[in-house]
Amino acid sequence: MRTAYTVETVRAAERELMARVPEGALMQRAAAGLAVVCAEVLGKVYGSRVVLLVGSGDNGGDALFAGARLARRGAGVSAVLLSPERVHAGGLAAFRAAGGRVVAGEGAEGVLRGADLVVDGIVGIGGKGGLRAPASQLVSSVRALGAPVVAVDLPSGVDADSGVVVGEAVRADVTVTFGVYKPGLLIDPGREYAGVVRLVDIGLELGVGVGAGGGAGAGVGEAEVEAFQYADVASLLPLPTGESDKYRRGVVGIVAGSARYPGAAVLAVGGALRGGAGAVRYVGRAADAVIARFPEALVSAGPPSKAGRVQAWVAGPGLGDDAEGLADVVGADVPVLIDADGLRLADAAAVRGRGAPTLLTPHAGEAAALLGVAREEVERGRLAAVRELAGRYGATVLLKGSTTLVAGPDGGAVRVNPTGTPWLATAGSGDVLSGLAGALLAAGLGAGDAGAVGAYLHGLAGRHAADGAPVGAQDVAEAIPAAWRDVRGD
Template sequence: MLRAHTVEDVRRAEAAAMARLPEGALMQRAAAGLAAAVLDLLGGGYGRRVLLLVGPGDNGGDALWAGARLAARGASVEGLLLADHAHEAGHAALLAAGGRTTRNADDLDPHPDVVVDGIVGIGGRPGLRPDAVAALERFAGVPVVAVDVPSGVDVDGGTLDGAHVRADLTVTFGTHKVAHLVDPACLASGAVHLVDLGLDDGDLGAPAVEALQPADVRRLLPRPGPTAHKYTRGVVGVRAGSSTYPGAALLAVAGAACGLTGMVRYVGPDEVAAAVRSAHPEVVGDGRVQAWVVGPGGGDDAEAMVAAARSDDVPVVADADALRHVDGRAPGWVLTPHAGELAAMLGLERAEVEAAPLEHARRAADRFDCVVLVKGHHTLVADPGGRVRATTTGVPWLATAGAGDVLAGLIGALLAAGLDPFDAASVGSWLHGAAATQASGDGPLTAGRVADQIPRLVRDTLAGLG
């Protein structure tokens, strides 16, 4: 499991580690990891030109100490000091290794091979001062390596408020930070490389946000036992589609009929049911289920779909049109809105949700007393207890009509197979994104191809090939 912690968590764990270690040991570990990552990016050190943007705190100290290591490997290292004072020992080490520093950007090599962002660290407030903005603009187009987090982002909230660094690579220390996983700030991080500082998990405490990894999904995936039959494996029901949107029912059923349950039932208009049976002859009609999927393409019938599913007292995935009819608390349910749908549910503007999806996912989970999955670049899954998982699988091609219908069906299957709502939503989202990545092959994608890929992806994941 990839775990991200808050600034307070990290500060507490670092203080505990520093009490056990020689003075300066944590910074040296961070600097060594940062220097190694820069060398890897550049393909070596000799003859490379490195520019450090150095702020006043320990973040700037990490950059200076790393610069000293890079200078010792033959790199030409310059530091632009963006404050009245810099980390004293790090500054001295850089100068002793042959590097140079200045407060005047005109003195710098105008064509560095890489810029190292050591402006502010996890304690910085969102936004950047004008001198830092000017320095970044001066070297626009040069690859940027951020130290710990891109300077200027909201570290704990994952939001963006004002100017900030957009890194190609972020080298973070000890643990991931919330901003590395949560939109929109995660888009500023680029690739994220974690350097182990030896922080104690007990000192860090529970993570603020998690991200499933293949081993976690493999552990959580339901699989049939030797005496299983179609009913013990779970039955998922789908109430979706209308004469206007019959395809939504087909796609939701395709997601549900991925092989993770023993049976799929479909309930809907006769003409849609005929199309579903033609495409999926194994799908049967109404009856007892362990979970319902309601809403995709439901149109004017969505309210009745929600009421019928609610009367069965089983877990429910509510998507699309069904979300308009979720009023009050819905324990045991999974709601799957995109930003616009969640905004409508909370009485907000879409832009407000997109600017702070973590805040609003948590708010919605508390308000509706159920798991809420907010779709996005990094989809978030929040439960009423405060847990949050971010999905880091997927490709931009997944932003295509019908993909959400497949996701709803897939989550419903995982619920029916016995996963709790939080695990079903987060595993379903991970599989959905990973299946899209495999099916896309870096090219255009349709929702049906995502559904077709899910069984193969599950096979590969169970075999440890993911």
């Protein structure tokens, strides 16, 4: 699992470590890792031309020490100092001693035009707000010239704690981050600016670390953001045993579809069946369409409370304005996933008052409507939005989008989904996800795990189905088994 930590937590861990190691050791470790990645990007160091954009403080110091290492290997390295009076003195001295050249601000355009690589050391993880002049103009010039960019710890202009970008920011091809991941590297829009993220170990101990005796010991702080990897997902996948039957594997009920939107019901049922449900009970007005596509579905005339026993409900996809049955589902004492029209139609107080787990799965537009803000505000600040929704509704919230986030009502670490493809932005894709996550709820996963595992498999299925070409929602549902096998290594 990848874990990301706030700036405050990282700073605390750095202070603890610096008290135990020689002065300047952390910066030298960071600079060494940065120089290695720069050399990899260049391919050939000797004779290459590298430009450092150097701000004040430690971020600029990292860039200067790394530049000194590249210069000693034969690169022609120039440093543009944006705040000469506040530049890291030790880094500048080492850079000059290695043969590096300092360029005044007015000479920046000339050295940038011939650069094989630009290193962004303008602002570190403590930066807030957009870049200001002259840094903003310099960044615009870099983008226009097209030289590859390596960012130091975080692209300048990206908020480390949230991924928020206000105004101008560096778009890096590679970001070399030190010690641990920062939330802004994993959450859009910051993730988009970071490019490929390379983690350099500098010895920080966060969360659970290694004690002095070699055993497990508590490090500094708790993770702000978590991102599943294959092993994490594989460990949570519900697998049948010799004693399993369709009921033990989990029965999911689905209230979805309408005369106008029968396809939503079909897609949600398909997602549930491909997601491992032992059986699917369907209640709604698209029964004929569901049975025609999935004869194994158990169709009921309703209401949901009379449809038979289920371990979880999915409600909302394609309901239109038909709220019939929704209140029945919200009042059930089993886990409930509410999506699409259900988010608009469900009574907020009833959702907050539920005793069983609830999983809400809005996209940015639906989240904005629930919060009473503009969609752009949600998309700019996804982390704040998903946390606000989870707290307001007392539910787990899966916020769909370019970065899908899952937050619980307890305020713990937010899960960030690393899988997916832009081709998933297609009608019905969310209905498939609802069925898939609902099946995982019915199999016994908690709301947070069901949301995170469902999003991971859904994103991976999207990649399998698309393979670089347009894809439909039905294709995504049919690719879920391939994603499942992929995660398990089968």
